[in-house]
Amino acid sequence: DEVKAEWTELQRFNEQDDLYWECQALHAMLLxxxxxxxxxxxxxxxxxxxxxxxxxxxxxxxxxxxxxxxxACRWEAFYSVPPTICAPLERSRYLANxxxxxxxxxxxxxxxxxFSQAAAILEEALRCSSREGSEQTQAPVLRxxxxxxxxxxxxxxxxxxEAARLSLENIEIAKLGGFLDCAxxxxxxxxxxxxxxxxxxxxxxxxxxxxxxxxxxxxxxxxAQLLLERTRISLLEHKHHEALACAQxxxxxxxxxxxxxxxxxxxxxxxxxxxxxxxxxxGLSRQADL
Numbered sequence: 001d002e003v004k005a006e007w008t009e010l011q012r013f014n015e016q017d018d019l020y021w022e023c024q025a026l027h028a029m030l031l032x033x034x035x036x037x038x039x040x041x042x043x044x045x046x047x048x049x050x051x052x053x054x055x056x057x058x059x060x061x062x063x064x065x066x067x068x069x070x071x072a073c074r075w076e077a078f079y080s081v082p083p084t085i086c087a088p089l090e091r092s093r094y095l096a097n098x099x100x101x102x103x104x105x106x107x108x109x110x111x112x113x114x115f116s117q118a119a120a121i122l123e124e125a126l127r128c129s130s131r132e133g134s135e136q137t138q139a140p141v142l143r144x145x146x147x148x149x150x151x152x153x154x155x156x157x158x159x160x161x162e163a164a165r166l167s168l169e170n171i172e173i174a175k176l177g178g179f180l181d182c183a184x185x186x187x188x189x190x191x192x193x194x195x196x197x198x199x200x201x202x203x204x205x206x207x208x209x210x211x212x213x214x215x216x217x218x219x220x221x222x223x224a225q226l227l228l229e230r231t232r233i234s235l236l237e238h239k240h241h242e243a244l245a246c247a248q249x250x251x252x253x254x255x256x257x258x259x260x261x262x263x264x265x266x267x268x269x270x271x272x273x274x275x276x277x278x279x280x281x282x283g284l285s286r287q288a289d290l
Contacts, residue, residue: 041068059097073265144173
């Protein structure tokens, strides 16, 4: 209640005041962390013209704008977002902005199926996160973001030992400080690695841990991503009722979360369709007498 009261008070500032737009920028960032990327991106774009004298804030807003375009798969707009602004002698001040931007670029390549390009970008992000000048308290979180996605890339490429090392080294940090896609990626990868090594119960353990995080943070999209992986695990174990239940939950999530704009990519629909196709390929249907 105190936070809400303070926010209401700050909203009373005139739009001509820098503090008003700084508060709006913070609001945009919090919306992005709350997985409201479309709304966050639009608000960030409104803030940018008013904060040109604040490079760190502008860089953060550019990342929020990029995240909004990425979530909607508006690729031309995503690749049109300007690079990080930083003076040659002040690069260490903007490491967080640079690592986050590179991580988003790497995720964009993953979503388009260009894994080699994604790996190169994410490795560069890892190098930036370890660059001299990064704060000790900041470095683990900066590293966990690209490392979580790189683990997934290595898993998809069949480089399982590297994928296991990256995921296990960074999963706890990703839980605490990663954004939704980062946390979801590392949990799904850890689950896939466990199932690949014959430990389906271990795979389920990672999914349950991820589910707890998704519910705690109120991230239904992460819940949907984990449900798809749980569908796969259930089919591997021939737990047909559970697989169908997961598919039905994904359909319910799709109905409850329509895309925010007509040009937005509907991730819920994609995940629900995949689960349905996997169940059909296994010879399952809701009417089946299993």
